[in-house]
Amino acid sequence: MRFRSNPGKAVAQSLGTPLAYPLYYFLLTILVGTVLLHQPLSLEQGGISWVDALFTATSATCVTGLAVVDTGTHFTLFGQxxxxxxxxxxxxxxxxYASLVFYLWRKRVSVADRIAVGQSLLHDPSFKLGRFLLRLILWTLTIEGGGLLLLHLADPKGFSWYSSLFHxxxxxxxxxxSLYSDSLSAWRNNLWVNLVFIFLITAGGIGFSVLVEFEQVAVEKLGRKNRTKRxxxxxxxxxxxxxxxxxxxVGGAAVLFFAEFIGFHQPMKLNTAILSSFFQSVTCRTAGFNTLDIGGMTNLSLVAMMALMLIGGSPGSCAGGVKTTTFRALTAFTMAQVRGREQSVVNGRALDQVSLRKAFTLxxxxxxxxxxxxxxxTFTEGGDVPHPYARGQFLEILFESVSAFGTVGLSTGLTPQLSSAGKIVISTLMFVGRLGPVFFLGVLQTMYEKPRYRWPEENILVG
Known part of the structure; x- marks a missing residue:
């Protein structure tokens, strides 16, 4: 491919199409949130800089969770x-937006329309946009309402009605x-609180289309008249x-259990250690809650958590990351190459080349x-410090970057210590991590035009 004759005009045109709607939606929400959070009405004590207000609004809108100030004590009820x-x-x-993209993909529309959200939906007579949005909102409110009730019942003192709603x-x-400075560490031993959070995080991370299929299967099973019919x-x-x-x-929990509780520094009862490992593995998938002190975990745990954060949740969900389906496509391709097979097979189906190329691109x-x-x-947060005095800082910075891009929100404690420049970088990373794969790939596609010729192919020595 080559650049269009006027790439600037192509970008401007793409910004005026439905492709750019998510960009405008999130930017406007962040700006309004920044102004509101900077007001004295939102602050419990002292003030907050515009950079910190922008950081907090971006983190909340991009559903990340990184915080430069303590949410429970620094903000009033209005600010919260x-x-x-x-x-x-x-x-x-x-x-x-992600669910509409998924709908377009399932309908096998053009490549450009798969990542666009807009008028092409209305051309399908079988699709009712209003009904779709209403169904999504009802699902969201039902699950969140159930979580509110269960959290309050599990611990009425720790989770008031407002705290239950917020969490x-x-x-x-x-x-x-979280409204608590140590996140959920106080409930490390509480099985029911952990299970409620695991359910909510999982429901929000598997994708709206999967939730709808669960509903359809349940209705089909309950409504069957002929019990012999499958x-x-x-x-x-x-x-x-x-x-x-x-x-x-399961794999993440196993690694965390080994790294933290077998022969290492975290003395804990077996059942608590298993529950903590399982919870932390779930929350690494872009949720950002923690029952363990992230800054006190081993390097092996931090590396494993970065891998989970980078993968993230599933398409059409609230989760970030490159997505589970991308990871599964890459593993299928790798296994196919190791075995000398031409097709990358996942659960009895071969993946097409478009999906594989998209997985590698993302x-x-x-x-x-x-x-x-x-x-x-690394430059803004101590680039002038000699290495002997900055040991461990690179891992903390890398962890922070992966957490921001994956919209996770876990931190080793670096977030409040960031410089103003560092906060801007992390804010940008959260925004790009939330919209990047969809928006930027769409813009790039508009900047290039397909060539009307093919280059001669040649082999190259690799490895």
Whole structure:
């Protein structure tokens, strides 16, 4: 491909199409949130800089959870409500746009329309946009309402009605914001609180389309008159999402359990250690809550958590990262190459070349953005400090960058110590991590035109 004759005009045209709607939606929400959070009405004590207000609004809208100030003590009830509203708007916005993209993909429309959200939807007579949005909102409110009730029943003193509402919305939207300075560490031993959060995080991270399929299968099973007739069951896509998510959680929990509790420095009862490892593995998938001190964990745990954060949740969900389906496509391709097979097979189906190319493109995009942000932060957060005095800082910066890009919200404690420049970098990374794969790939496609010729192919020595 080559640049169009006027790439600037192509970019301007793309910014005026439905492709850019998510960009405008999130930018406007962030700006309004920044202004509101900077007002004295939002602040419990002292003030907050415009940079910190922007950082907090971006983190909430992009459902990340990184915080430069303590949410529970620094903000008033009004300020906390603003953050809660930003989380809800951000979570619903992500699910809405991502789910519409998924719908377009399932309908096999053109490549450009697959990543665009707009008028092409209305050309399908079988699709009712209003009904779709209403269904999404009802699902969201039902799950969040259930989480609110369960959290309050599990611990009425620790989770008041407002606290239950705040944490239920934050968990389902995979935001990770908490009203407690130590997140959920006080409930490390509480099985029911842990299970409620695990359910909310998982429901918000598997994708709206999978939730809808669960509903359809349940209705089909309950409404069957002929019990001998088999239900159609979940689709191939939903099975791939669920199986991949399951093994990522189990594998992550196993690594964290080994790194933290077998022969290392965290003395803990066996049942608490297993529950903590499992919870931390789930929340690494872009939720951002923690029951363990992240800054006190081993390097092996931090590396494993970065891998989970970079993968993230599933398409059409509140989660960030490159997505579970991208990870599964890459592993299938790798196994096919090792075995000398031409097709990359996942659960009895071969992946097409378009999907594989997209998986590699998104992965390279993530690697490039995280690497660039890490290098910039290494310079802004002590680039003039000799290495002997900055040991361990690079891992903390890399962890922060991956957490921001994956919209996770976990931190080793670096976030409040960031310079103003560092906060701007992390804010940008959160925004790009939330919209990057969809928006930037769409803009790039508009900047290039397909060539009307083919170059001669040649082999190159590799490896």
């Amino acid at each position: 409500s603003v953050i809660l509203a930003l989380i809800q708007l951000g979570g619903l916005g992500v699910m809405t 239920s919305v934050s968990a389902f939207c995979n935001a990770g914001f 239900c159609k069951g979940l689709s191939w896509y939903s099975r791939v999402v669920l199986v991949t998510s399951f093994w990522l959680v 992965s390279l995009f993530a690697f490039f953005i995280v690497t660039l942000a890490t290098l910039i932060l």
